[in-house]
Amino acid sequence: QITLKESGPTLVTPTQTLTLTCSFSGFSLDTIGVAVGWIRQPPGKALEWLGIVFWDHDKRSSPPLSSRLTVSRDTSTNHVVLRLTNMDSADTARYYCARLLIEHDAFDVWGQGAMVSVSS
Amino acid sequence: DVVVTQSPVSLPATPGKPASISCRASQSLLHSNGNHYLHWYLQRPGQSPQLLIYLGSNRASGVPDRFSGSGSGTVFSLKISRVEAEDVGMYYCMQALHFPYTFGQGTKLEIK
Numbered sequence: 001q002i003t004l005k006e007s008g009p010t011l012v013t014p015t016q017t018l019t020l021t022c023s024f025s026g027f028s029l030d031t032i033g034v035a036v037g038w039i040r041q042p043p044g045k046a047l048e049w050l051g052i053v054f055w056d057h058d059k060r061s062s063p064p065l066s067s068r069l070t071v072s073r074d075t076s077t078n079h080v081v082l083r084l085t086n087m088d089s090a091d092t093a094r095y096y097c098a099r100l101l102i103e104h105d106a107f108d109v110w111g112q113g114a115m116v117s118v119s120s
Numbered sequence: 121d122v123v124v125t126q127s128p129v130s131l132p133a134t135p136g137k138p139a140s141i142s143c144r145a146s147q148s149l150l151h152s153n154g155n156h157y158l159h160w161y162l163q164r165p166g167q168s169p170q171l172l173i174y175l176g177s178n179r180a181s182g183v184p185d186r187f188s189g190s191g192s193g194t195v196f197s198l199k200i201s202r203v204e205a206e207d208v209g210m211y212y213c214m215q216a217l218h219f220p221y222t223f224g225q226g227t228k229l230e231i232k
Contacts, residue, residue, distance in 0.1 A: 037221075039169075047161075047169065047212055049221040062220045063121070096168060105216035106159040106174040113168055 002026035004036070004097050006114035012087050013120050020114055022080040022097030029055055029073055029080070035100040036080040037107060038071060040093040048093075052100065053080055087118045122147050122215050126224035132232045133203040141227045143196045143213035149176075150193060150217075157217035160189055160198045163226075164209040172211075173198060205231055 008020035022036060029036060037052035051061035051071040061069045070083040080097060094115045098107035123146040133139040149156045156176035161169040171180040173189035176196060186201040200207060208231055213224045 039223075046225045047163075047214075047223040049214070049223060052221075060219050104155075104159075104174045104178070105157055105221075106171055106180075106214075107161075107169075108171050108174075108180065110168040110170065 002099065002109045004099060004109060004111035006095055006097050006111045008095075008114055008116065010115060011117050011119065014088060014118060016087050018082070018084040018087050018091070018116060020082045020095055020097075020116070022082070022111060024078050024080070024097070024099065024111075027099060029053075029078065030075075031055055033102045035102065036073070037098055037100050038080075038082050039096045039098060039107070040091075041096070041113075042090075042093040045093075050082070050095075054102075089118050092116065092118045121220055122149075122218045122222050124213055124215050124222050124224040126211075126213060126227050128227060129225070131227055131229045133200075133207070133229055134232050135205060136202050139200045139203050139207075139229065141198045141211050141213075141229075143191070143198070143224055145194045145196075145215050147218060148193050149196075149215050156192060156196070157215060158189075158191065158196045159214045159216060160187075161212045161214065162207075162209050163212065164206075167209075169212065203229075203231070 004024040035054040038050040068085045094113040096113045098110040125144045149158045160173040163169040177189045211227045
């Protein structure tokens with residue numbers, strides 16, 4: 001069974017750095033063709049693609065966030081980490097991690113999401 | 121960035137009747153391998169999104185055959201042949217040919 005689960009703080013203060021961990025099981029990020037991505041959804045709004053890390057360590061991120069966003073993988077564990085610096089109220093959202101297979105480049109399994117609020 | 125526009129924004133649907141959602145991209149989503157990198161997701165209330173259709177027309181595992189996807193180039197559609205109550209939620213299309221990947225703004229399907 002393939003599962004992903006996001007963990008991290010539920011509340012951060014403005015200018016802080018958000019660190020979220022995606023813990024997954026049932027597949028390996030060492031397998032050719034596998035990737036894990038991050039997507040967020042502000043309350044009542046649409047999904048927004050943030051970034052992705054591939055089995056070969058290639059990474060891509062959304063240009064508007066590229067100066068603030070880092071997506072990395074822990075090669076020793078089944079974890080992918082998202083770091084977003086200089087948090088602002090506009091970053092309040094539910095953050096999802098999801099698996100992607102390059103055979104179709106679709107997110108086929110999603111985590112439950114982690115709600116993060118930015119407030120002083 | 122590729123802009124993905126869905127219509128309608130809101131879709132009142134009647135159980136047992138068909139329903140359709142359109143998705144238009146600002147650039148072609150046709151890859152040189154012949155596939156269209158356009159996917160459809162359903163987000164039921166209070167749940168995470170789930171993959172419905174991938175590469176334009178392929179149903180994901182476990183998706184009922186009343187859901188179908190079609191289209192080419194920049195214009196795609198999702199059709200539900202007979203709407204059921206469990207189909208309520210937000211439908212999103214997503215393009216995965218050009219980075220950054222982008223989602224449509226969503227279509228809210230509700231039962232009349």
